[in-house]
Amino acid sequence: MSGRSIGDLPRSVLALGPIVVLAVTFAVLYITSPFGNLAGIDEASTLEIVWMLTVIGAIAGIIPVAIGMLWFPFIRDLDPRYLHAFMALAGGVLAFIALEMTDDAIDHAGAAENTLLAGGLVVLGVAATFGVMYAASKWRQRQMVTTEKSGLEIAYLVAIALGLHSIGEGLGIGTYFIQGESTQVMLLVLAFVMHNVMEGPTVVAAVARDHATPPLHHFAAMGVIAGGPVILGGWIGSFAQSDLLAALFFAIAIGAILQVLIEVAELIRFDAETVLTRVNAATFVTGFVLMFFLEDVLVDLLLEGWLLPV
Template identity: 70%
Template sequence: MRERSNGALPQWLLAVGPVLVLGSILGLLSLTTPFEALVAVDDASTLEIVWLLTVIGALAGVVPVAIGMLWFPFIRDLDPRYLHGFLALAGGVLAFIAIQLTVDIVETGLAADRTGLAMGLAVVGIVGTFVAMHAVSAWRQRTMAAADTDANGLAIAYLVALALGLHSIGEGLGIGVSFVRGDTTQVTLLVLAFVTHNVMEGPTVVAAVARDRTAPPLRHFAAMGLLAGGPVILGGWLGSFANSAPLAVLFFAVAVGAIAQVLIEVAGLIRFDAEGVLTRTNVATFAVGFALMFFLEDVLAGALLNGVLVPS
């Protein structure tokens, strides 16, 4: 039996608190244009560009993931059946991202000057990453079996964070390209869009940890948050200095391969202490996670990027 937290805060506040924080940040970003005052790219030094993209990437990637991880105390105190459902919800989030990335691979690859090279990189990225992560997972399971331990959630949480981090590189590419073009309005809208849906990456990461007997030290949460959201910064750097379609396809493909392996890991984690994976609760929450990401990514974020929700 894992330990449960007994904090003084009521459950409803633990559930609503991150939403209030997210709403405040989105409100500030939508009412202001924080990137209008950015130094002109043509006059900026390389160091200035790197620093500004670091700040923007942290706001778009690290901050929303950290906000989402604030749901950990709420998730941790859920009944095991609903905790498994939350893991399934995380699977729905990951499945949507994988499908979206696959579409991006096809669209970006077909639009590239060297389509054959781009699609070849896609195959290598997906298959190579899946095989490599599967081998690492098998080694980890053998090591844990030899050590006679079932503290599996933290290891899988790191794998989830890694897969999401690889996906986040693609987001940073979009920010970097818009930045070097001097389109500060587009940068603001991209940040708004990424903050909106990246907040779901936080609970997706910590859901696996919540089923372990004890909560890990805070340094693990910080490391996983940086691993999941920090690559937006790396993508921003790459997008500003190496705007390459084949490179983007490769990063997208690596993320798809990683997510495919992580979905297998999440299913195994549910199966570890549950009668089955395809329960009504799990299927329903998987669908909710998928639908929620569709709303955040294709509906709400699309409205933001089209200027519907942001005053001109």
């Protein structure tokens, strides 16, 4: 018994287990409505606001990413061809997020007082972030003693890119929170729980192709890096509501994700030499379509009250 691990569970359990955990989490949030009535938020102290937004951000960001990471044992045992396909699926998820954030950055830049300045910051933010991460990647590759590609390093880059994106999610939560809109806060949290659960396997997909499974603290760190910035975004959204700032954050996240997409493609090419296969192309499109369904279909139904009473 002492030698058994979670990886020894049946494949069906490893595949469906995270879905069950997600459903239970979603049901508990829906039934308990833990955020209560925010009508008296004006009377709350700064410390109370920071604490409540920390709890809300952890529920919306860190917990669903952690749930998604539970798919790691299932991904780990995939045939290399299907592992590459899963990494391509993660690329599709990232590509959709980048496209969505481009739309958000344009919207916020257009709503800013100085549209020209905001637009310039968006372009600069994307280019500068991409350039810095690209230069850091090349430096890291030159410093590596061997030619072995590290999936763990790529996973951390994915987590950082998703973390930058998570700030934007927190901005929305913080804005509604400080306005006392408890229903909107609850709906956003439920929407982000569904959406962010896909970030878990997106982060750990690259790790699965490494020979050794990294210690648990790496998974914990990547989960906090990817989902934790929802908390930071909530703080910013509640105390410093700014379209200019939001546009800049989205631009930084876009630049980071574009660089990470290149890293993921290079990681697949290192193992397989060919990135664009039929299977990889199909799973890339699947990841994109899946995120469209979660983000633009289910989330819209939630916010419009079709799935939950508003």
